[in-house]
Amino acid sequence: SMVAAPPPPPPQFAKHYAPGPPPPPAAAGRRTPTPPAAGSGGNGCEENKTIWVGDLQYWMDENYLHNCFGPSGEVVTIKVIRNRQTGQSEGYGFVEFFSHASADKALQNFTGHVMPNTDRAFKLNWASYSMGEKRSEVVSDHSIFVGDLAADVTDEMLMELFASKYRSVKGAKVIIDANTGRSRGYGFVRFGDDTDKAHAMTEMNGVYCSTRPIRVGPATPRRTSGDSGSSTPGHSDGDSNNRTVYVGGLDPNVSEDELRKSFAKYGDVASVKIPLGKQCGFVQYVNRTDAEEALQGLNGAVIGKQAVRLSWGRSPSHKQFGKFGSNLWMTINLDVL
Numbered sequence: 001s002m003v004a005a006p007p008p009p010p011p012q013f014a015k016h017y018a019p020g021p022p023p024p025p026a027a028a029g030r031r032t033p034t035p036p037a038a039g040s041g042g043n044g045c046e047e048n049k050t051i052w053v054g055d056l057q058y059w060m061d062e063n064y065l066h067n068c069f070g071p072s073g074e075v076v077t078i079k080v081i082r083n084r085q086t087g088q089s090e091g092y093g094f095v096e097f098f099s100h101a102s103a104d105k106a107l108q109n110f111t112g113h114v115m116p117n118t119d120r121a122f123k124l125n126w127a128s129y130s131m132g133e134k135r136s137e138v139v140s141d142h143s144i145f146v147g148d149l150a151a152d153v154t155d156e157m158l159m160e161l162f163a164s165k166y167r168s169v170k171g172a173k174v175i176i177d178a179n180t181g182r183s184r185g186y187g188f189v190r191f192g193d194d195t196d197k198a199h200a201m202t203e204m205n206g207v208y209c210s211t212r213p214i215r216v217g218p219a220t221p222r223r224t225s226g227d228s229g230s231s232t233p234g235h236s237d238g239d240s241n242n243r244t245v246y247v248g249g250l251d252p253n254v255s256e257d258e259l260r261k262s263f264a265k266y267g268d269v270a271s272v273k274i275p276l277g278k279q280c281g282f283v284q285y286v287n288r289t290d291a292e293e294a295l296q297g298l299n300g301a302v303i304g305k306q307a308v309r310l311s312w313g314r315s316p317s318h319k320q321f322g323k324f325g326s327n328l329w330m331t332i333n334l335d336v337l
Helices: 012-016 062-072 100-110 155-163 194-203 256-264 288-298 318-336
Strands: 050-054 075-082 089-097 123-126 143-147 169-176 183-191 215-218 222-224 231-233 244-248 269-273 280-285 309-312
Touching (some): 050 100, 155 183, 183 194, 183 288, 244 288, 256 288, 280 288, 288 309
Antiparallel strands (some): 169 183, 244 280
16 A cells, blocks of 8 residues: 655744745635535545635634644644635634545544533534535536525525425535635535436526526536636636627517626626527627626527527637627627637
């Protein structure tokens, strides 16, 4: 069996735990808050080295967690998740270890023991995905997309709604906006069984969760574009500046105004074009991230009387095409499709 490499010497902590807030780890991109379903055994993955720590009080910071877990000499990074706007702890964090074995040992040793300077016990679980992973690992082939969620819907509520009807439900995630700490109004439910997944896709559309009917659709695994750490749904466009969404399967009766209205919920729309006589359209956003959210949130949505298929559109740079930019932009897209 493999021999674990000895951990690097302790000085590495000096930079993480100098006075003042430690720098966030490079991969702190889009983290989602609650623990996975109990007993996920690190997602059945022997490689998971990160544990989730919950029930943190507002004053517990990285130093506090380092004093708890650090003495093992096995800790790589510690991160307490904070609300971007208030800077307040969200009450949970992640501790990453050098190996799956040392993370497992900490889970066994600390769970149920009293946290120093408190009267409450440690609440620990495997992190649903480790610090460095991207969303693509979370959205698997067995996931479905759930949209139109009321603002108060939590992972637990979503999980309960589906698990009460389908026995193979493995987990549920509501996606949280990293900037506001609030729900983005959509999430994913993961199944262990394809039949359950297929049934849920038809049976759960329009079912109420909290105060609103939900919308279900296919989950598009997010592929990473380049190495910018930003992740994009569906067809990776390999161009992290692309802000144009191609809308396929468009109801011919839908006007540019109606199309704009559907897409404006996700951010500022720069332009909308529906080429004459073609059952498709192009929506260009001002911001790339809004285009990503729309791609994820509206794929499979019904606009007019038809469900649309979304993917990245191609918008060539205007330098390259001079004053013919916009016309060429249309023809190139149509040739591709």
